[in-house]
Amino acid sequence: MIAAPASGQGKTMVTAALARLHRRQGRRVKVFKCGPDFLDPQIHAVASEAPCENLDFRMGGEADVAWRLARAARNNDVILIEGVMGLFDGDPSAADLARRYNLPILVVIDGSAMAKSFGAIALGMKTYQPDTRVVGALANCVGSAYHAQLLAESLPEGVAWFGALPRNADAALPERHLGLLPAAEIADLAHRIDQLADRIAETAAAQLPPPASFPAVDAPHLAQELLGKKIAVARDAAFCFTYPANLECLRELGAELCFFSPLEDAAPPACDAIWLPGGYPELHTERLAANRSMIDALQQHIAAGKPMLAECGGMIALASSLIDTEAQSHPLTGILPGVVTMQKKLAALGMQSLTAPTGTLGGHTFHYSTFDCPLTPVAYTTDAHQRQSEAVYRINRLTATYFHAYFPSAPATVAALFS
Template sequence: MSSSAVLLIAAPSSGSGKTTITAGLAWLYRRQGLRVKVFKCGPDFLDPLLLGFASGAPVDNLDLWLVGEDLCRQMLAQAARDFDVILIESVMGLFDGEPSAADLAVQFGLPVLAVIDAGAMAQTFGALAFGLAHYRADLPFFGVLANKVAGERHAQMLQESVPSAHWQGWIGRVAPLPERHLGLALPAEIPDLAEKLDALADVLAAQPIGNAPNLPTIEFAAPIASEIAPLLAGQRIAIARDAAFCFIYPANLACLTALGAELQFFSPLAHEALPACDAVWLPGGYPELHAAQLAAHPTIRAALAQHVAEDKPIWAECGGMIAICESLTLLDGTMQAMWGVLPAQVSMQTRLAALGPQSFDVGSGALRGHTFHYSTLQTQLEPIGYGSPCRLGSSAEAIYRQGSLQASYLHAWFMSSPIATAALFGAV
């Protein structure tokens, strides 16, 4: 058995400040000399990049549907063994979604800290906190933190509206972290990020939540790793990784490594050549922000075309798929020629085009994943299949095949089926 201080940081809704508070606490506890592991509920890529910067360790996703209960339990147990503090940032509102962050908290006994935007309320804060704490009788509720507080007198009114045991402090208004159409800006794009986190940690240190020894401690059984056959032993997979291709789950890399593959990273944005490899993974990211620079790559178009001509697999997802299309029309109407490996054209949109978890099967078992994009694709290719949304609200995403190239807007969670993942990259 291993134990660690644990908090699941939730809120009544998106936009309440969960990411900011989680990052500030991770920075604070790390500054106090503690080893901090952060998880993110749901399929998000961007919050984990910021939270990884704050905690100094890679951030994995926890989700009962995407990740599965067994792997969630295993990752929590490993974190309790290796870290002093585990922070888990929830997704959306505490009870939103199926399964929700509350379901995760109940399943594993994770104490919940509710972050409430109190900027436009006083004693009603207590009613909202009471509702979050008691909506589910089995929820392990720990406390509440008030955000966007006007000052000491405002904080006093808020504190008086909740049980003393639940009050974990307050912070005033802080400058929001920069965002764009898919979420937060990348950490490297925020030059004063360390200073922002220091200032936030200073404020949190003066609150009850800043006293790490007071955090609830949870004991987890020893992790039991599932066996993964080395179906990709001896195979080298080239993976695009830079600011244009940054949507990479750490667990996906762990899965490929467990399958026996050798991973070779390269930066198309820096015009690095495609490495000698047996398969290619082009993950999602922001090709639309770097379209001209990607299009100017002197060798990637021919190298990928030759790779397909040699019948070697390519998996291109979302942003990776956009890069290999014939053209990309940006929001200002500019059309940029792209790499032209897939006979398709992409157009950026001002509104979200698709969002939601889906599973898909390209012939070797179902993989779970999700879709989240602000563009649409036009092609004469007939899809080889479609994703299956796990709930209402998202349209089934098409999956395309051109020779040994497969592409979709779907982001795959490789650990959901290592066998299907191995097949995606060429295992027989």
């Protein structure tokens, strides 16, 4: 596991660099991301040349985590798990996952504005929960060889020095309001990862981690409730938040998947159901509103009583209009009545669940907007404290909500949404 005392320390790029380094050496590499993040896994997929999956006890359940790790151990040489936030932050935290599987942890610490305090932080990380296996520390954003020496000498006994990475603005990844830019929008991403892999190859972090054992777990058996169904999934710059596990779940349920672009295509392909996942529709309002043939096709799909799931950005795209942070109004597709208002601050963040007769879907919410909709919600999600949270709207078989569902948490409920 690659973790840190806080966000912004560089653990995503270190994880990606390690994945690329081991991949270049011919190893089969599997990267996981703790928590519900959509963007970091896109970076890791480029680095490892394989899909990056999410691990979260609350969102997917312990059985889902156990099965994914067991499968990865069977099929790969190296498993890298990027933590989320600080090592001990959240419930469950990355430390909870590491303790459950006795994983060795490499802590990445931004050493740019410290010397001996580096050792104090590393000591705290190691001893705060003694049954968490912090094995070493890697310093990021180091100014010089002498600076690296001071940091190394500050480490307490029992925390190995894994080396230092120099300050390098070129290696930093660009961000926007929901996190890192999507991998597809970073033109030189592979080059940046290769550069950092070259640097990390010169550190002790390049060594293979200690072997870890994972108990064998049988794959979940899913009834083919979507057999014969064709689901069209939106995929482009406006709709780019999809868990690989969700796509896999739909296929395991028997569905055939096809992909389309609401920005570029005239209409979705012929299908039985449509999924509009999250992303950045707020950055593409003009193009979405101008694609009349696509809007007409989506309206006809709903009018025909066919299922459609619109999650977060997918719901935003269906709204009547969007008001940006400068109070300017932009027309949208107008399929779902209501106005989206972008916020300068985070509007909602956290784990969620949606209970249905067929099971409880786990997932999360993360958005910088509000939605004023005249429709009466048919349901609400609940947050981690069992409080009412995100509204769920219905028009015919259209289901729209800010909630991002993790499909493997309740496959029968997913099948009901799409069938």
